[in-house]
Amino acid sequence: MKLKSVIFSRLSLAVALAFALSSCTTTQAEFRKDPARVTKSALCRTFITNTDLAFTQELTGELARRRIEPIECVNMVQQENQAAAAVVAVALVGTAIAVCANNDCGGGYYPAYPAYPGNCQYEWHRDARGNRCGRRSASSKPGGW
Template sequence: MKTYLMARRFGAVAISLALASCTTTQADFYKKPEAVSKAALCRALVETQDPAFYQGLLGEVARRGIAPQECYQMVQEQNQAAVALAAIALVGTAVAVCANNNCGGGYAPSRRYPGNCYSYYDRAADGSLCGNRSAMSRPGGW
């Protein structure tokens, strides 16, 4: 179970780093604005709190012919994809943990029943339903 928790944490860190790498710093932007990718430019435009940097980003977005609304939509789609990926990873982890810990419920005998009629709906050797002849139907089981 410790492995699954570590994998889940690693996934969360990987998603955070991936989204963080999709932005640009002010120094990188002002050094060479045309070298900044569209995704990094849009994410910085959406996330910045600095009005002067925002105006610079807005100017570069306009120079490239990108509508600001397109940036907001792209960042929203990236965030939704990241959330979906995290949800899939979380569900996968939960399924794996349950598979290893038998948290699905039901009866899991410690040893296999030696005959054909363990449950009411099993088939006997002659092909008929076991019904009340099954081990689960008898007091004390098998």
């Protein structure tokens, strides 16, 4: 039961972070109300995603007032997106590992046959004294071991 809550919380965190970054823009009304209160990240994200030419000019003016180059916005948004993707990836991989660890889905070594209890299973093996087993081996005898 505890594992399910851990998995749910990790996935929730990843989804929340992804949505938070994708919706971290500002509206024209918020921007026009007080441009100085808009964060640099929101300003840059809005500048990059906006399609309204008049609003783009207003955003460009605010960027210039803050001495922020448009290429700086592109780089910052790209770095934020990469960081968010890394966090989401780590959360998902961690969740997958936790699920597999508790459900034994990683496989493992399962021999087709049980291990031979002695030293001489095959002819090329050596006995306790170091001599080759040869015809004394279990595989040389009728029925094996």
